[in-house]
Amino acid sequence: MTNQALCKKLEVEAKFAIPDARTARVLQLVARIGEFTLDPAETLRVRDTFYDTRTRALRGARNVLRVRQRSDGRTLVALKAPTKQRGAIHRRPETEVAVNFERAPRKLSRENLPPRLDKLLAPMCNDASLHPLFATMQTRHIRAVRQGRRVIGEWSVDRVEFRAGTRRQVFYELEIELKKSGTEVELAELVEALRQSWKLKPQARGKFQRAQEFMSHNE
Secondary structure (H helix, E strand, O other): OOOOEEEEEEEEEEEEEEOOHHHHHHHHHOOEEOOEEEOOOEEEEEEEEEEEOOOOHHHHOOOEEEEEEEOOOOEEEEEEOOOEEEOOEEEEEEEEEEEOOOOOOOOEOHHHOOHHHHHHHHHHHOOOOEEEEEEEEEEEEEEEEEEOOEEEEEEEEEEEEEEEOOEEEEEEEEEEEEOOOOOHHHHHHHHHHHHHHHOOEEOOOOHHHHHHHHHHOOO
16 A cells, blocks of 8 residues: 555535536537636546445544545545535545555455544544445546646546436536645636536535435435
C-alpha cells in the first residue's frame, strides 16, 4: 500500500442536476462557458463502495468513507466530513489517499488503511471494523476548466447508476471542482454562466445521500 496522501483541506465544488441524456452529451462537448474554456474530455468508469461500522458510527458522525476504483487502474480511499451547502456550492473537508487494493475489501480495519486515515477514523470507530454498505457506478467525462492558460477547475459530466435487487436508477449530474489555481469568485462566475445559458438547477444533495435512500427501499 502506498503512503502517498492526496489531501484536500477543503473540497469546494458546484453541483448541478442534468435533466436528460441529451443535455449531458452536449455538456460533454461544449467548448466554452462564459469566459471559461474546456479541454477535451477524459472518460473514466468508476465504482464507489461505501463503508461504515456495524453500529453506523460514521453516519452518526456525519462522515462518509468511500473506496473508489477507477478504470485507469487507480484506487482511492476518501474520508469526507460534513458538507456545508449554499445554492449550487458544496464545501466539505476531505482526505483522499491512493491505495493498491485490487478490489473493494469485504472488511476494512483501521490498521489496513494509511496512517492519515487511521488517525482520523480512530475517534469515530475505535477498533470496530468497517463493512460495505453499498456500491454505485458512474461514467465520468472529465475536463479541465481554464481561464486563459490557467486551470481553475475540473468539470465532470457524470452518468450515475444505482442498483438494488431488480431496481435500477440512472441520472446525470455536472460537478465542477475548484482547483488550487482557481478562486471561489471564478467558480461563482462559472455557476452564474451555467444558470443563465443552460438553466441548470443546483443539486442540493450528494450522491451518497441519494444512494442511501434508494438502497433503503430494498431492505
